Amino acid sequence: MRRQAIAVIRTAADLDRPSFFLVTAQILLITGTFAGFLLQSGWTVTLLYGFLLVAGIGWVTRQALTAKVVTFLMTATTLLTLGLIAAFLVLESMPVFRHAGLGLVWPFGSTEWSSSQGQFSLVPMIWGTALTTAVAILVAAPFGVAGALFISDIAPDWLREIVKPAVELLAGIPSIVYGFIGFTVINPYVGDLFSVNPGALAAIGLVIGFMALPTVVSVAEDALSAVPESMKDGSVAMGVTDWQTMKSVSVPTAFSGISAGVLLGIGRAIGETMAATVMISHSRRLPEPELYNVFDSTETLTTFIAASYGHVTPGELFWSALFAAGVFLMVIVTGLGIVSQLIERRMHRKLREGQ
Structure with a gap:
């Protein structure tokens, strides 16, 4: 992901105005789609369709640039999703850890489940x-x-x-x-x-x-x-x-x-x-x-x-x-x-x- 980010930053520095608009639109739309999904917004599907439309236009007009941006965005989305899953699991498990403490996984104490x-x-x-x-x-x-x-x-x-x-x-x-x-x-x-x-x-x-x-x-x-x-x-x-x-x-x-x-x-x-x-x-x-x-x-x-x-x-x-x-x-x-x-x-x- 670090290499992809560096490649995208270097590419962004050399962009013309239409290319910069395409890149910015893709980043904003996929970010909005992800946020809308988390917030269960009704705009999620609309933003997703917008991203697909802009990505399709970019693929036709500037294929190499669009490929770099899309792969970077998908990698970042994957890592962010994994992080959110991990955070969700930890937050949902906190009540039982507060109740049982380390005894939940401690093998030398009580191992009874009731x-x-x-x-x-x-x-x-x-x-x-x-x-x-x-x-x-x-x-x-x-x-x-x-x-x-x-x-x-x-x-x-x-x-x-x-x-x-x-x-x-x-x-x-x-x-x-x-x-x-x-x-x-x-x-x-x-x-x-x-x-x-x-x-x-x-x-x-x-x-x-x-x-x-x-x-x-x-x-x-x-x-x-x-x-x-x-x-x-x-x-x-x-x-x-x-x-x-x-x-x-x-x-x-x-x-x-x-x-x-x-x-x-x-x-x-x-x-x-x-x-x-x-x-x-x-x-x-x-x-x-x-x-x-x-x-x-x-x-x-x-x-x-x-x-x-x-x-x-x-x-x-x-x-x-x-x-x-x-x-x-x-x-x-x-x-x-x-x-x-x-x-x-x-x-x-x-x-x-x-x-």
């Missing part, structure tokens, strides 16, 4: 999210890295052209379909095999792990494909096997990118809602008899929000607790996304320096 008695604790949901994510990543990480290695270093070209789109196509399957399969097939199988109640966290983590597979495979495969062929050829020329080359050259070199893919997979597992909502038993308590018992069932942050918002009255503490869960999720997923992007950027910079 909205009728004014007891609120997100600890069981946070722990349920952690357990399902751990199971999911135990599935997605090894299978994802193995799949990426097969696609990038083992499969012939004709097979790679089939397998890679097929894996990426898995990401397009609606999560409710995964959840339905998990509910009708995985839940009964795990329940009969281990004699546990339906909705075990292990079964949910298994399904979510397969849902995160395309993300891990795609990012890890891109990282492995970015390893210079000269490094692989040099390793083979020294007499080592293809497996040793993958183990000692490809994976260590692309480790940052692989780590980024795994982190993105964790983010997908943490944020998954519908599949887990269909399968889980929605019991707001810690697993028993041990905390790490993945064959018991509890609640996750996402399923807690999805299963509760329909019958909660706005303004209640329960309502505020749902927003607090949203804040916690937003911080975790955003942090994982930022870290994965930094790791991937570091890998590409390292590879460029190596070349």
Whole structure:
């Protein structure tokens, strides 16, 4: 966004009068549209149509200038929207934080949830999210890295052209379909095999792990494909096997990118809602008899929000607790996304320096 802003400012300094009028009109109209939307004004649609009309005129007469302005405005609008969403979540969650304090997320105090008695604790949901994510990543990480290695270093070209789109196509399957399969097939199988109640966290983590597979495979495969062929050829020329080359050259070199893919997979597992909502038993308590018992069932942050918002009255503490869960999720997923992007950027910079 900073580069776009500098480019727009430099361009504005060299504008003639008609171009300056077009740029000013676009900025004012999109700002008015955004403000009208927030204030629920009846002028919102009119201002939007006005912006589209001016942008269309600019695209016909001054295409390059209009492209710069529109991309800058869309970027600024996106960032502003994200900021407003974050502010809205925090403001709506403040009542429950004032009521429960840090005890809302403190694991060493009371973890009882009873909205009728004014007891609120997100600890069981946070722990349920952690357990399902751990199971999911135990599935997605090894299978994802193995799949990426097969696609990038083992499969012939004709097979790679089939397998890679097929894996990426898995990401397009609606999560409710995964959840339905998990509910009708995985839940009964795990329940009969281990004699546990339906909705075990292990079964949910298994399904979510397969849902995160395309993300891990795609990012890890891109990282492995970015390893210079000269490094692989040099390793083979020294007499080592293809497996040793993958183990000692490809994976260590692309480790940052692989780590980024795994982190993105964790983010997908943490944020998954519908599949887990269909399968889980929605019991707001810690697993028993041990905390790490993945064959018991509890609640996750996402399923807690999805299963509760329909019958909660706005303004209640329960309502505020749902927003607090949203804040916690937003911080975790955003942090994982930022870290994965930094790791991937570091890998590409390292590879460029190596070349």
